[in-house]
Amino acid sequence: MTRKDPVKLIWLFLGSLIVNTGISFIWPLTTIYMHEYLHEPLTVAAMVLLVNSGFTVLGNFLGGFLFDKWHPYQTMILGISISGISAGLLIFFHGWPTYAILLITIGLGNGMVNTGVNSTATLIKSKQTSYIFNVLYFTSNLGLVFGSLIVGLILPLGITYIFLLAFILFAGFSVVIVLEFKGLNDAKEAVKSGRETELTGAGTTFDRTGIILVLVCLFVSWIAYEQWQSNISTYMISLGMSVRSYSLLWTLNGILIVFFQPLLTHFDDFLTQHLRGRLYTGFILFAVAFLFLITATHYAAFMIAMAVLTIGEILAFPAVSTFVNDRASLLEKGKYQGFVMATASAGRAFGPLIGALVIEAISYQSLFIVAAGLVLLSVLIFDVVSKRKTTAITKQN
Incomplete structure (x- = not known):
């Protein structure tokens, strides 16, 4: 029962x-x-x-x-x-x-x-x-x-x-x-x-490699995300925008999350069946948001970038927990959820420092390019390794 x-x-x-x-x-x-x-x-x-x-x-x-x-x-x-x-x-x-x-x-x-x-x-x-x-x-x-x-x-x-x-x-x-x-x-x-x-998940295959790679994507994405909470504010002010304009971006972020997250939950069955696609789409949108910033000089560009970032966030971040849970061993699901939370916390911790070092060494535009490039690279590695592993398993069977 x-x-x-x-x-x-x-x-x-x-x-x-x-x-x-x-x-x-x-x-x-x-x-x-x-x-x-x-x-x-x-x-x-x-x-x-x-x-x-x-x-x-x-x-x-x-x-x-x-x-x-x-x-x-x-x-x-x-x-x-x-x-x-x-x-x-x-x-x-x-x-x-x-x-x-x-x-x-x-x-x-x-x-x-x-x-x-x-x-x-x-x-x-x-x-x-x-x-x-x-x-x-x-x-x-x-x-x-x-x-x-x-x-x-x-x-x-x-x-x-x-x-x-x-x-x-x-x-x-x-x-x-x-x-x-x-x-x-x-x-x-x-x-x-x-x-x-x-x-509780009979038939679930323990996939340490997949877990590690998706956590790398999460870590890099949180490092990028933290730029919005630290260094991008000073960049906007240097362009002549106000602190109030910057804070309104987070109001937009909150509104989009409140509106779209329940909508995604409504389509949970479909998104679960296409979990990898959801992860790829979310992380790629993260990268695209930073590509918008490379030439951004007007406030509208920052609003578009924040909107794209937020959609990527609500697609990717909850899906990481699901992906890890599906591939964690039955008796260690708590430990692996701890890894998810710790990875996000580590990204939040080091993000502002890494961003500041890149800005001081090169420029804000270089930071945006590096952020987008690292996210895309991590997703590419995740995809390539996952496909090779799937192919290898298929050949063995």
């Missing part, structure tokens, strides 16, 4: 929304808060963000490992407890260097939680995993949009209220986990015991 889902989908999606809203209350303020309020140099703020990203990657790996090898339920509780306690301490202790230390521990906890959410998706049986990853990507982005909007309203009242609100959200999600995620351990044990092999 088919077992029930270990977690109701509504609680999984709501949890993703809550935790990503809480995250967006804290990390976007780091540079401004450390420089303007704590009077630390921008280089120090950049180093704190880099270490925070490093601990987020560590949390991704640790969360995936503990989800598979220990207890999923306790892993989720541990991760959200680290985040919640850190946010709670920030309410009272947000001077230097306490702020930096607690920001780093929040990164560790959030890394564990986000990997736990994605790993939980692999145990859901009432919907296709691809559908769940699509919705999770939507809720995570919606949380970032909500968080950014709320921060703008609350920050004038004082930074303490931002930390208080983040703590309330993390505490709220911890209650959800305690009450609604109890079935995780039993579901994982059922998979380990082999009692539900037929329900």
